[in-house]
Amino acid sequence: MYAYDELDRTLINERVSEFRDQVKRRLSGELTEDEFKMLRLQNGVYLQLHAYMFRVAIPYGTLSTKQLRALAHVARRYDRGYGHFTTRQNIQYNWIKLAELPDALEYLAGVGIHAMQTSGNNTRNVTSDQWAGVAPGEVEDPRIWSEILRQYTTLHPEFSFLPRKFKFAITASDHDRAAIKIHDIGLRLHKNADGETGFEVLVGGGLGRTPFIGKTIKPFVHGRDLLSYVEAILRVYNQYGRRDNIYKARIKILVHELGIEKFAKEVDEEWKLMDASALTLDHAVVEEIRSRFSYPAYEKLPHMPDELKEAAHDPKFEAWRKNSVFPHKVQGYSIVTLSLKPVGGPPGDATADQMDAIADLAQKYSFGEIRVGHEQNLVLPHVAKRDLPVLWKALDRIGVATPNINLVTDIIACPGLDYCSLANARSIPIAQELTRRFANHETANLIGRLHINISGCINACGHHHVGHIGILGVEKNGEEFYQITIGGRADENAQMGTLIGPSVPYAEVADVIEDIVEAYLALRDRPEELFVDTVKRLGVEPFKERVYATR
Amino acid sequence: MPLVKNAKIVSDLFVHVVDGAELPGDGAVLISAARFLEDPETLSKRAGKTGVIWPNNRDLDDLVPYLDRLAAVALVFPSFRDGRAYSQARLLRERHGFEGELRATGQVLRDQFVFMLRAGFDAFEVKKESDAEAFASTARRYSVFYQPTGDGRVTALNRRMQLRHSESAGQ
Numbered sequence: 001m002y003a004y005d006e007l008d009r010t011l012i013n014e015r016v017s018e019f020r021d022q023v024k025r026r027l028s029g030e031l032t033e034d035e036f037k038m039l040r041l042q043n044g045v046y047l048q049l050h051a052y053m054f055r056v057a058i059p060y061g062t063l064s065t066k067q068l069r070a071l072a073h074v075a076r077r078y079d080r081g082y083g084h085f086t087t088r089q090n091i092q093y094n095w096i097k098l099a100e101l102p103d104a105l106e107y108l109a110g111v112g113i114h115a116m117q118t119s120g121n122n123t124r125n126v127t128s129d130q131w132a133g134v135a136p137g138e139v140e141d142p143r144i145w146s147e148i149l150r151q152y153t154t155l156h157p158e159f160s161f162l163p164r165k166f167k168f169a170i171t172a173s174d175h176d177r178a179a180i181k182i183h184d185i186g187l188r189l190h191k192n193a194d195g196e197t198g199f200e201v202l203v204g205g206g207l208g209r210t211p212f213i214g215k216t217i218k219p220f221v222h223g224r225d226l227l228s229y230v231e232a233i234l235r236v237y238n239q240y241g242r243r244d245n246i247y248k249a250r251i252k253i254l255v256h257e258l259g260i261e262k263f264a265k266e267v268d269e270e271w272k273l274m275d276a277s278a279l280t281l282d283h284a285v286v287e288e289i290r291s292r293f294s295y296p297a298y299e300k301l302p303h304m305p306d307e308l309k310e311a312a313h314d315p316k317f318e319a320w321r322k323n324s325v326f327p328h329k330v331q332g333y334s335i336v337t338l339s340l341k342p343v344g345g346p347p348g349d350a351t352a353d354q355m356d357a358i359a360d361l362a363q364k365y366s367f368g369e370i371r372v373g374h375e376q377n378l379v380l381p382h383v384a385k386r387d388l389p390v391l392w393k394a395l396d397r398i399g400v401a402t403p404n405i406n407l408v409t410d411i412i413a414c415p416g417l418d419y420c421s422l423a424n425a426r427s428i429p430i431a432q433e434l435t436r437r438f439a440n441h442e443t444a445n446l447i448g449r450l451h452i453n454i455s456g457c458i459n460a461c462g463h464h465h466v467g468h469i470g471i472l473g474v475e476k477n478g479e480e481f482y483q484i485t486i487g488g489r490a491d492e493n494a495q496m497g498t499l500i501g502p503s504v505p506y507a508e509v510a511d512v513i514e515d516i517v518e519a520y521l522a523l524r525d526r527p528e529e530l531f532v533d534t535v536k537r538l539g540v541e542p543f544k545e546r547v548y549a550t551r
Numbered sequence: 552m553p554l555v556k557n558a559k560i561v562s563d564l565f566v567h568v569v570d571g572a573e574l575p576g577d578g579a580v581l582i583s584a585a586r587f588l589e590d591p592e593t594l595s596k597r598a599g600k601t602g603v604i605w606p607n608n609r610d611l612d613d614l615v616p617y618l619d620r621l622a623a624v625a626l627v628f629p630s631f632r633d634g635r636a637y638s639q640a641r642l643l644r645e646r647h648g649f650e651g652e653l654r655a656t657g658q659v660l661r662d663q664f665v666f667m668l669r670a671g672f673d674a675f676e677v678k679k680e681s682d683a684e685a686f687a688s689t690a691r692r693y694s695v696f697y698q699p700t701g702d703g704r705v706t707a708l709n710r711r712m713q714l715r716h717s718e719s720a721g722q
Contacts, residue, residue: 007707011695018692022662030681038631039662121632151697151707157669158641158700161634238638273646278699278706288711 001064001369002147003292004112012109015116015155019043020102027099042160044090044118045101049421054079054096055118056108060128060146060170061089061372061379065359068370070111072355078104083355085340085348087374087412087463088167089127090118094419116154121162121249123153123234127169129177130373133295134381136329140197142172142189144290145226148281152227159234163241164249166234167206170199174492179374181205181214181494182466184251185233190220197223203233203263204255207460211496212252215260217267223286228276232267240266296367296382301332304385311389319441320392323403325383334385336366338378338395339402339410343439346428347413348376350400357398365391375451376412377405407444408452408517409435412463416456416473417480423456425473425480425506430454433510438517447517450531453488466490468532469516470497471509480506486516486543487535498535500544504551512547519546553683555675556652558690560683563676565602565623575599581625588613595620604656607635611642618649623674628657637670644671645701664689669700 004012019039026036037047044055056071063071071091075083078100079093086092096104105115117124126149133141149168153159159166171178172189180186186202198220205214221229233251242248255263311317326335338358341347350358358378362370365387366380373379378400383391395401404410411434414420416427431454438444453467457474464470470485481503488497504512517531523542524534535543554563565579570586579600587594587603594601595617602623605614614624624643626636636655643649654674655667661682667675668690677683696704705713 005711007695007710011693011697011707014693014695018662035631035660121634154697155666155693156698157666158637158698159634160666161632161637235638239635243633243635275645285708285712288708288715 001062001294002059002143002289003294005292008112008151009109011154012112012114012116013106015043015114016102016105016109019105023098023102038120041120042117042122043105044115045096045098046119047421048094048419049417050419051095052098052101053419054093054101054104054115055086055090056093056113056115057118057125058089058091058113058372059125059150060132060143061130061374062132062143063370063372064111065363065368065370067111067113068355068359068362070108070113072352072359074104074108075352075355077107081353082349082351084346084415085350085372085376085378087376087414087461088125089130089372089374090125091372092415094415117160119165121164122160122166123156123162124165124167126150126153127167127178127183127374129171129173130371130379131177131326131335131381132172132371134328134330134333134335135173136327137173138329139172139189139191141293142170142187144286144293145187145189145199145223146170147293148227148286148289149230152230156234159238162234162238163243164246164251166237166251176490176492176494177373179463179466179490179494181492182207182211182463182490183214185230186214187226192220192222199223199226201229201233204252204260205494206250206252207463207465208250209247209458209460210250210253210256211460211465212256213494213496214252215255217260217264224281224283225276227281228274228279229267229271231279232271232274236263236266236270296369298330298333298382299384301384301386303331305332307386307389311392314389317389317392319445320396320401320403321388323407323445324401324405325388328382330382332385334383334388336380336383336388336391336395337373337405338380338400339404340377340400341404341410341435342399342402343409343435344432345399345435347411347431350378354398354400357394358400361391361394374412375410377410403441404435404444406449406451407441408438408447408450409444411435411452411454412467413454414456414461416454416462420456420461422459423473424458424475425456425482427454427456427462427471427473430471430473430482430506430509434513437510437514446527447521448527448530450517451489452513463490464488465496466494467497468530468535469513471513474503476503482506482509484509484512484516484547486540487532489532498540500540501548508551515547516543519543552676552678553680555677555683555686556673558687560686565600567604579622581623584609584614587617591617602652602654605639607633607639611639611647615647618643618647618651621649621651623652623654624649625654625656625676626672628655628659628663631658631660631663637666640667640670640672641700661685661689665693669696669698669702669704671701 202214485497
């Protein structure tokens with residue numbers, strides 16, 4: 001956990017009072033809605049279909065119990081008793097009242113939470129691996145660098161009015177859980193031959209209507225130079241990114257239009273001209289930030305405690321353990337994923353009561369720490385294995401122990417037309433229907449790892465391009481239709497899915513997905529071959545045939 | 552449109568002279584980049600002060616050779632959303648050492664003041680009277696700054712390091 005010091009606290013309090021003044025000026029009519037729009041967006045406030053939506057940042061997905069309880073309080077006091085965890089380690093409230101927003105923000109500021117730059121054309125919440133600091137084999141904890149970047153990007157005087165939004169993600173593991181290749185800047189922490197920490201820097205990744213996989217602009221930027229190099233990229237983008245067309249304004253378009261070599265050259269030239277001294281992160285500075293992170297005092301525990309041996313007789317527990325419990329870097333401990341994808345539920349939602357209960361359990365069993373992942377699930381990162389059986393029972397009671405992590409019902413979905421003013425089609429009911437179709441966990445287990453991602457419009461908040469199966473809502477003659485892609489992935493081998501054919505109407509989507517899954521089960525050459533690998537081996541044709549032969 | 556300098560509303564000593572209109576021999580003028588670049592040598596040696604309004608999509612390289620002879624550079628915010636002039640401002644101050652007046656023009660509203668000050672602006676053609684009047688209090692809104700810029704404000708990181716040093720010195 002990063003502990004805010006007096007300076008961090010002062011800054012977010014100053015931001016709250018600034019926002020309070022902005023809201024006051026809007027309510028008094030001193031600011032027009034158009035003028036206010038830009039200001040509220042910089043603080044995570046959107047105007048949606050029914051009400052204002054409020055997006056709160058959970059930097060690099062780390063929460064303390066106190067913070068989670070504060071999020072629960074806001075859901076209960078200022079919203080309708082629930083919140084929605086997003087794919088970028090944010091939480092959204094859908095029914096917030098403008099006049100009450102400053103109070104909600106002030107409450108959150110009290111526990112070191114803010115909504116700065118969770119929307120608008122600026123540098124957004126810095127995201128990272130939800131297993132940071134606990135994943136076996138990790139190079140080092142990427143959250144130190146995430147926090148350095150969080151501070152650097154917060155209220156940046158030069159880059160708060162960029163051509164378009166700008167997203168950072170960091171990973172420090174071979175297996176990329178942060179989807180760095182679909183970010184404006186993706187950072188892969190690794191060490192050079194001398195054992196020094198640095199980053200492979202990727203640039204220009206992103207989804208939306210023109211999806212691109214990020215390209216490596218530099219294979220190794222030394223940690224001390226991270227901020228100056230990032231500043232060089234942002235400066236080139238701020239000056240040359242397109243502002244004439246909102247759909248061509250992301251850095252991915254600039255990188256694409258210039259070509260990565262030319263773009264890299266521009267950045268290098270800028271980097272050389274910079275007086276980088278003030279931005280250089282010498283060892284002491286990094287250590288200062290590192291010292292503000294606290295780590296649990298792990299006990300020396302056995303690899304296989306008696307409690308776990310006993311519980312293994314319960315098939316329900318075993319099903320959950322095998323699915324939702326992952327190896328921890330410390331012996332005797334586990335990483336536990338909490339499924340926010342119950343059968344029939346909207347993906348990523350948690351009620352205030354669930355949040356409070358999870359905070360209590362984290363206090364008791366996870367050294368007071370909770371993580372949020374981009375798959376819209378929560379994580380208890382430090383659970384002693386002996387506590388797994390009792391924890392499971394408690395999680396099951398509050399409905400977050402569905403053993404479907406990484407399975408077909410662990411669906412990523414945007415809010416879609418039920419809430420969002422940009423959407424063309426609904427996402428949540430599609431996800432709900434699919435979770436009912438595949439509600440049988442044995443079937444889901446048989447299918448194996450399969451990520452379904454659903455977006456209600458081309459803006460791709462549900463990351464449909466990189467779902468193993470992607471579902472994109474479009475509008476056709478006033479009706480909801482859905483395009484289906486297969487073969488996408490968001491990890492270290494990220495790629496865009498391929499369209500299988502014409503879009504299908506709302507009522508047929510679940511049938512089509514069932515057809516695709518059945519085709520896969522018939523086509524895979526062995527049970528271990530994942531859906532996405534079968535698609536890679538065979539291409540889309542056999543799936544297309546199966547889906548459209550009878551339609 | 553009120554002009555703010557040193558956190559106060561002041562009268563503008565510069566006269567905006569539109570392209571084609573005759574320039575006074577002395578007296579401070581602000582002219583367009585296009586006009587200035589037609590004859591920069593002569594214009595930068597005028598008896599009166601000369602300032603140039605530089606568009607936000609034009610490279611600064613053409614302006615840099617004359618900076619030490621210019622009294623002012625005015626950068627443009629065609630809309631609140633367009634942040635290119637922040638980069639230009641920092642480059643003029645921090646890379647090219649421009650010490651004259653750096654003026655923000657266009658859609659300049661209260662909520663940009665702190666960013667502009669940090670980027671090196673010291674004169675503001677503020678769109679609304681009420682915003683201009685609120686300049687001094689708005690400029691004091693923040694006391695903590697995460698990023699180093701050329702404005703000399705000490706960053707949070709540096710303050711922490713200083714605190715560390717003084718703590719360890721006291722032990």
